[in-house]
Amino acid sequence: MDSSVGSSIPPHPLGIKPLGNKYFAGGNDARKSLGVLQLLPDEVLMQLLECLDATSLGLLSATCKFLFACCTADDIWKSIFFTTECGRASSFEWRGSWRATVLGLSPERKIRVDCSNVFSDVLHRPFVCSHISPRQYAQNIPAANKIARFPNLSYEEFADHWSKKPFILTECIQSWPVTKSWNLESLLSQYAEVVFRAEAVDWSFATYYQYLRNNRDESPLYLFDRKFVEKMSLKVGKGEGAAYWNPDCFGPDLFELLGAERPAHRWLIIGPERSGSTFHKDPNATSAWNAVIQGAKYWIMFPPSASVPGVFVSRDSSEVTSPLSIAEWLLAFHAEARKLPECREGVCRAGEILHVPSGWWHLVVNLEDGIALTQNFVPESHLGGVLSFLRDKADQVSGFDKSVRDPYGLFVNRLREACPGVLEQGLRQLAEKKRRWDAVVGEEDSSEARPQRKSAGFSFGFGFGDEDEEEIP
């Protein structure tokens, strides 16, 4: 572990220590009191405890210090929370931890059991991960890695030079009214009762705000809502009473031709420090912009064909496996990733907007509690890539309503009606992409050119017409 990381971690409130410390502890080991349960490794013991209810956990925690430490681990209580009445409600009182919320404990009440003879990585590691400060990873970015920053760009500059590279614009969204009127408190006063989607839960903003301001989760629940415009009655687009509008520099968004049939494309994103998005590519080969309204986000990005340390992709790229949490990836892989020549990094602050080019890998972490808006779009320069994705990776296409049976056919028809020249150019890009691919892998193995089998799905899928289930990054 990076020594600077270790030094910023406070001691565990119960005194639990990493397993390695056992060898200096002179035989004083709480695990010895576990009786027959000593046979089970910590991972298995925790899985077993996850099957218990609150009462059983309470009883078991009174038997010995090791089980006390296990039975008070907050991750177990998170699972229990979702089986309770509170867990099904959109408004409730958040008490600072899942355990305190389930048990209705007062936030001031602290556990005072000395578990300093409990040695366990399984219990200690989540504590470390929930206390790392993401800011240290955003520092000392090597000059060659820095994401380009400009005040603004014209559409011509974007189309001619920048549509395939990430960049940050520092003076592009300052005229958006929301950059002045939105902060977490103003949203709380205006939208306290509005229910937003945060991963798998639907919570009122008042409840989410309490959680955001006072939690120690390793991977905090991230508010990621695609119906925010409707829920907040916002006006999008230049004109009287507008909240915000699409920046001019990204030019026409060809998915607008799909009208009501376009896939999910805009999200309100709110989260505390440490929340964020693990490595993924955006859906349907779209590009995106991500505008920070409050807070600051650290971005680490790689071009489409790069191998990202700690991220494992199946052969047809339909499945992505990466470490469970952002904190774990930062601890284990950040230093190695930063050394790669393709690595790009940057901090996007309040009032700035970042461009994610089609196909680029990105991991994003909030350095402060904050608010952002994001939108996926299809610029002309990536039309071939999007057509190729819709046609050849039909099983990985996501975000369309169930009623749209043939997204590729629909998009081609709309392009043919509205702008046949652009379609022709996109189909040329598509043919060129296939020609280049065949030249590299040989026609036999052209997996990009064949429709893919249905698989478990890319981890950043938005679900195929599956209302809200899979809209989590």
Ligand SMILES: O=C(O)CCC(=O)C(=O)O
């Ligand atoms: O966490 C974030 O702000 C990044 C979100 C993101 O990558 C996305 O919307 O695709």
Ligand SMILES: [Fe+2]
């Ligand atoms: Fe993304």
